[in-house]
Amino acid sequence: MASVLSLLGAFTIIRSTIRELIPQEVRAYLWNLTQRFSSEFTLVIERTHGSSSNSLFKAAAIYLGGHVLASATVFDSTGGSPQRFLVGKSENVRNFTYALDKNSEIVDLFRGVPMKWKFRLDFSATTQIETRWYELCFNKKHAEIVKSEYLPHVLDTAKRLKDQTRTVKFHIIRRDWWCPSAVNIDHPMTFETLAMDADLKKNILDDLNSFINGKEYYKKIGRLWKRGYLLYGPPGTGKSSLIAAMANHLNFDIYNLNLSAVKSDSVLEDLLLQVSNRSIIVVEDIDCTIKLQNREAGEQVDSFPRVQVTLSGLLNAIDGLLSCCANERIVVFTTNYKERIDPALLRAGRMDRHICLSYCTFSTFKQLAANYLNIFNHDHFGRVEELIENAKASPAEVAGELMKSKDPEVCLEGLIAFLESKVSQARFQITSIEDRRLEEKNGIRPKKDTENEHSSNATTFLAVGCDSVREYRVKADLALILKNVFLKHGNIVENSSLNSMQCLSSLLEVVCGIIQRLQAVEFEELTEVELESMITSVRDLEYLKVEVGWLNKRLDEITQALPLAKHCSSLKEERGKNLQDIEKMEKEVKGCEDESKSLKIQETKARTEELSEKISSIETKFNQIRDGLP
Numbered sequence: 265m266a267s268v269l270s271l272l273g274a275f276t277i278i279r280s281t282i283r284e285l286i287p288q289e290v291r292a293y294l295w296n297l298t299q300r301f302s303s304e305f306t307l308v309i310e311r312t313h314g315s316s317s318n319s320l321f322k323a324a325a326i327y328l329g330g331h332v333l334a335s336a337t338v339f340d341s342t343g344g345s346p347q348r349f350l351v352g353k354s355e356n357v358r359n360f361t362y363a364l365d366k367n368s369e370i371v372d373l374f375r376g377v378p379m380k381w382k383f384r385l386d387f388s389a390t391t392q393i394e395t396r397w398y399e400l401c402f403n404k405k406h407a408e409i410v411k412s413e414y415l416p417h418v419l420d421t422a423k424r425l426k427d428q429t430r431t432v433k434f435h436i437i438r439r440d441w442w443c444p445s446a447v448n449i450d451h452p453m454t455f456e457t458l459a460m461d462a463d464l465k466k467n468i469l470d471d472l473n474s475f476i477n478g479k480e481y482y483k484k485i486g487r488l489w490k491r492g493y494l495l496y497g498p499p500g501t502g503k504s505s506l507i508a509a510m511a512n513h514l515n516f517d518i519y520n521l522n523l524s525a526v527k528s529d530s531v532l533e534d535l536l537l538q539v540s541n542r543s544i545i546v547v548e549d550i551d552c553t554i555k556l557q558n559r560e561a562g563e564q565v566d567s568f569p570r571v572q573v574t575l576s577g578l579l580n581a582i583d584g585l586l587s588c589c590a591n592e593r594i595v596v597f598t599t600n601y602k603e604r605i606d607p608a609l610l611r612a613g614r615m616d617r618h619i620c621l622s623y624c625t626f627s628t629f630k631q632l633a634a635n636y637l638n639i640f641n642h643d644h645f646g647r648v649e650e651l652i653e654n655a656k657a658s659p660a661e662v663a664g665e666l667m668k669s670k671d672p673e674v675c676l677e678g679l680i681a682f683l684e685s686k687v688s689q690a691r692f693q694i695t696s697i698e699d700r701r702l703e704e705k706n707g708i709r710p711k712k713d714t715e716n717e718h719s720s721n722a723t724t725f726l727a728v729g730c731d732s733v734r735e736y737r738v739k740a741d742l743a744l745i746l747k748n749v750f751l752k753h754g755n756i757v758e759n760s761s762l763n764s765m766q767c768l769s770s771l772l773e774v775v776c777g778i779i780q781r782l783q784a785v786e787f788e789e790l791t792e793v794e795l796e797s798m799i800t801s802v803r804d805l806e807y808l809k810v811e812v813g814w815l816n817k818r819l820d821e822i823t824q825a826l827p828l829a830k831h832c833s834s835l836k837e838e839r840g841k842n843l844q845d846i847e848k849m850e851k852e853v854k855g856c857e858d859e860s861k862s863l864k865i866q867e868t869k870a871r872t873e874e875l876s877e878k879i880s881s882i883e884t885k886f887n888q889i890r891d892g893l894p
């Protein structure tokens with residue numbers, strides 16, 4: 265050991281003696297002379313290039329640190345002497361990062377060609393400046409491969425590695441500018457943990473992947489490389505979670521564009537110019553930005569004086585000239601009320617995909633149960649399945665129940681109780697004027713001018729669903745029918761394409777009018793023409809997205825039963841005639857014994873009974889159809 269140390273010491277002394285004895289210029293000349301006969305070529309990659317920073321230097325650092333260390337193609341060029349790498353972890357990256365230590369050398373095999381990398385560091389005592397550079401040495405005959413393949417490979421790999429290790433950032437607006445200290449999103453939501461219909465999830469993932477790999481395609485078709493998503497649905501159904509999953513999947517930063525914090529269109533322009541590529545710009549609850557609301561609906565603009573951004577300002581920012589300055593951008597709008605958004609904002613090309621996130625289904629629940637409780641089946645699943653569709657519970661609410669305990673039994677029992685209460689809440693509470701007056705009298709409801717309601721022959725319904733309160737007015741004689749429709753089928757006009765309460769009330773009157781007629785009329789009295797007109801009305805209602813599938817079904821049943829109704833009518837006629845005959849014959853045989861007449865009476869009675877049975881069986885059928893009506 266001592267001899268090795270003394271040998272190394274002697275070598276160091278000789279090296280410094282050579283340095284002292286031979287001047288720098290002579291050393292450089294000798295070096296150049298040896299290089300002239302060398303087949304090696306060296307590229308020097310400095311930190312700066314021209315007047316700007318050298319992106320190849322940065323890429324080499326990442327490539328060598330991340331790729332080469334992990335790669336099986338790394339060779340130790342120093343003949344077995346230990347290699348030194350720097351290792352560390354910055355706050356804004358997920359993993360450890362590695363780098364070559366000063367004067368370390370490694371060889372990267374690229375397509376069988378050895379590429380020798382050296383990292384150099386020099387400190388000038390006179391200028392006090394530290395200089396760092398990489399040297400890439402290779403055989404001259406491989407110069408073309410290096411230029412056209414290897415260097416681009418280094419750049420691409422470094423970009424990919426940077427994206428992989430980079431933490432997604434969340435940017436918010438502070439005083440007309442993106443806050444300089446963007447926070448790292450450590451949101452754990454991914455497409456694996458997001459509970460959603462499997463087909464929809466796959467569809468969104470495919471869409472994102474084809475977008476991200478579509479650079480050439482977008483260029484070819486002459487469209488900007490950007491994509492717009494509208495996420496709509498009730499609160500807590502996973503809109504923000506989906507955005508987090510998208511950001512994590514793509515490794516894109518999120519820019520939360522809170523329009524109420526933007527003072528003008530020009531500030532919006534400035535903000536968007538600062539948004540980096542590979543980012544998701546999110547405008548949450550876009551319907552709440554009143555100036556951007558549906559112009560056709562004639563909304564009141566002044567009620568939100570703080571919001572200064574105009575619709576045209578936003579449209580321009582999304583797909584006007586301004587957006588040409590960026591690439592690989594995704595714009596996401598979220599809303600609880602899609603119908604309130606101006607159609608101009610939603611048209612294809614701006615919002616390419618409209619994704620509805622809805623209440624928890626049984627399949628969504630099973631994914632949440634697997635995520636939260638690690639269970640895939642349980643005795644209580646059957647009851648959950650029975651309740652979940654009608655409960656209209658959001659995934660957030662279901663997840664909340666599943667987090668209450670680590671014991672699946674406790675959680676599922678709690679969830680079932682919760683769903684049961686939601687099911688009964690989801691039944692609409694219908695209040696007629698009388699109930700309202702009583703509530704006003706008892707101070708449950710604030711007093712309201714009900715003058716008009718009293719004077720008109722109409723009844724107002726307050727339909728309170730789990731997330732909406734609607735008022736409809738229908739004729740008083742239809743009130744009870746409407747109440748039953750709501751109780752049995754929920755708010756059937758909730759998803760209608762019409763908006764005004766007046767029009768929706770008229771639609772409800774049409775539905776109730778049909779039911780009233782069907783309840784009152786004997787089916788055999790119904791003419792085919794009248795039935796046809798009812799069916800046409802129901803079709804029109806369905807066209808307007810009124811949920812009357814159940815009424816359509818009843819009308820179908822009645823149509824099928826119509827020949828039976830006609831038959832029933834003739835049976836009744838025959839029975840009536842028989843009864844008259846029996847009465848007449850009984851009078852005739854009174855006091856005299858006429859065996860043949862008595863026999864005839866018996867026969868007619870038997871036939872009448874038979875007819876009554878047939879009629880009653882047909883009528884039972886008709887009643888069943890009627891019972892199907894609310």
Ligand SMILES: Nc1ncnc2c1ncn2[C@@H]1O[C@H](COP(=O)(O)OP(=O)(O)OP(=O)(O)O)[C@@H](O)[C@H]1O
Binds near residue numbers: 460506
């Ligand atoms: N589909 C889902 N899968 C898994 N978890 C979900 C899902 N939807 C909601 N959650 C849970 O509920 C929480 C709230 O959901 P989220 O904020 O994504 O809903 P939202 O639709 O954006 O609500 P809002 O309209 O009120 O903004 C999430 O943090 C997540 O824990």
